[in-house]
Amino acid sequence: MPNHDAPSPIPPSVALRRATAADLPAIAVVDGRSFGEHYSDGQLEDIGVLFDPDRFLVAEDRGEIVGVTGSYPFDVTLPGGASLPAEGVTWVSVAVTHRRRGILRALLAEQHRGFAADGIAVSLLTASEGSIYGRFGYGIATEHREVEITRRRAAFRSDVPDPRGVRQVDTAELRRLAPEIHARWAAQTPGALSRADRWWDVHLADREWNRGGATALFHLVHPDGYLSYRIDRATRTCRIWEMATATDDAYIALWRTVLALDLVETVSAKSLAAAEPLQFLLADPRQLRTVGQWDGVWARVLDVPAALSARRYATEVDVVLDVRDPFLDRGGRFRLRGGPEGAECAPAEAGAPVVGIEMVALGSLLFGGAHAGSLARAGLLRVDDPAVLRRLTAAFRGERTPEHGTEF
Numbered sequence: 567m568p569n570h571d572a573p574s575p576i577p578p579s580v581a582l583r584r585a586t587a588a589d590l591p592a593i594a595v596v597d598g599r600s601f602g603e604h605y606s607d608g609q610l611e612d613i614g615v616l617f618d619p620d621r622f623l624v625a626e627d628r629g630e631i632v633g634v635t636g637s638y639p640f641d642v643t644l645p646g647g648a649s650l651p652a653e654g655v656t657w658v659s660v661a662v663t664h665r666r667r668g669i670l671r672a673l674l675a676e677q678h679r680g681f682a683a684d685g686i687a688v689s690l691l692t693a694s695e696g697s698i699y700g701r702f703g704y705g706i707a708t709e710h711r712e713v714e715i716t717r718r719r720a721a722f723r724s725d726v727p728d729p730r731g732v733r734q735v736d737t738a739e740l741r742r743l744a745p746e747i748h749a750r751w752a753a754q755t756p757g758a759l760s761r762a763d764r765w766w767d768v769h770l771a772d773r774e775w776n777r778g779g780a781t782a783l784f785h786l787v788h789p790d791g792y793l794s795y796r797i798d799r800a801t802r803t804c805r806i807w808e809m810a811t812a813t814d815d816a817y818i819a820l821w822r823t824v825l826a827l828d829l830v831e832t833v834s835a836k837s838l839a840a841a842e843p844l845q846f847l848l849a850d851p852r853q854l855r856t857v858g859q860w861d862g863v864w865a866r867v868l869d870v871p872a873a874l875s876a877r878r879y880a881t882e883v884d885v886v887l888d889v890r891d892p893f894l895d896r897g898g899r900f901r902l903r904g905g906p907e908g909a910e911c912a913p914a915e916a917g918a919p920v921v922g923i924e925m926v927a928l929g930s931l932l933f934g935g936a937h938a939g940s941l942a943r944a945g946l947l948r949v950d951d952p953a954v955l956r957r958l959t960a961a962f963r964g965e966r967t968p969e970h971g972t973e974f
């Protein structure tokens with residue numbers, strides 16, 4: 567990985583500043599041009615609900631906004647159930663007329679130094695391109711699958727119970743019931759993002775432009791779970807938009823209900839966890855067809871001791887992590903002692919086997935999604951003793967694959 571001791575300066579006519587509320591339309595123009603979109607007034611109104619100018623930085627060239635980065639505040643769940651405040655980086659764009667002159671690097675450096683100064687231990691983002699964010703210390707932390715099921719062929723194993731208890735509700739009732747269920751789901755799911763009220767409002771606004779030609783949302787609710795979907799009548803497809811369950815009964819009951827929708831040929835879902843239980847519930851597991859696999863959230867650790875002592879470990883681990891962070895210089899040597907009941911992590915030069923690790927790899931390990939052995943084989947983690955690597959791999963993995971839930 568390149569080392570940037572002296573990053574190239576941005577052009578002299580470009581200055582960075584914090585955004586103001588009045589900047590939103592200009593920010594939307596830069597972002598829309600970068601992503602090939604013209605935002606309508608309605609879209610801007612929704613975006614405005616989530617826009618907090620204090621969390622946005624802009625790059626200005628002679629009075630014109632040419633670059634932007636922003637963030638949204640979340641709490642994110644760690645393995646073991648604790649949660650940490652995290653900033654979700656968003657709205658990252660630089661005008662095509664100003665690219666590859668270091669503006670993104672300058673914006674991210676200032677933004678991330680601000681996060682660290684505010685005591686934020688972890689930042690997150692979803693990436694438009696996979697090659698951008700490794701250099702800034704971000705590693706893939708959650709992954710999800712896009713799946714399709716031919717409904718008529720998807721029978722459950724004969725011994726799978728039918729817990730029932732599902733009701734169909736309208737959006738107003740879902741809005742009332744879902745936040746509490748979602749919070750219970752998030753508490754037991756590593757990588758899950760909390761969802762504030764204003765996110766629920768935008769999430770359930772269900773605008774026409776967000777429906778991809780399908781119907782408005784339908785909702786199924788169980789006391790411990792919910793599932794929202796649309797119907798694409800032209801292709802007889804039920805598109806699952808969101809599902810959150812806090813118990814296995816709710817999970818089975820909701821899948822049973824959605825797979826009983828007459829007149830639907832195909833049930834599709836875009837963001838199933840990598841190790842979803844559904845395929846093991848089916849008499850023929852092959853009926854759950856994976857048609858895509860995507861990285862979800864990328865994580866970057868800003869405060870190594872705070873992040874690593876807040877999570878729990880599947881088995882006992884005692885190592886000195888030698889973390890390399892060329893972007894922000896927040897690495898160094900930290901002794902991590904942890905297990906299922908607790909963990910501590912503090913600066914220390916020695917005392918346990920030393921593991922060399924890139925910041926990007928630490929981000930991938932944070933929620934238990936990545937395999938330390940794979941990272942070692944890829945050269946992002948260095949350890950001399952294979953027994954230490956075995957212990958590290960076992961300790962960082964969790965019994966649940968991480969999921970982030972909320973797109974931002």
Ligand SMILES: CC(C)(COP(=O)(O)OP(=O)(O)OC[C@H]1O[C@@H](n2cnc3c(N)ncnc32)[C@H](O)[C@@H]1OP(=O)(O)O)[C@@H](O)C(=O)NCCC(=O)NCCS
Pocket residue numbers: 568600601657658659660661664665666667668669670671672692693694695697698701
């Ligand atoms: C991605 C984007 C913000 C980069 O802005 P930029 O000002 O040109 O980036 P910088 O000049 O600061 O480059 C920073 C580093 O990232 C690299 N980089 C930037 N964009 C990249 C890309 N699309 N792919 C791979 N590397 C990229 C640069 O080579 C540079 O590397 P180095 O500093 O290690 O040499 C800009 O190209 C853009 O707006 N793209 C379209 C929108 C988008 O994809 N945004 C990201 C949303 S997650």
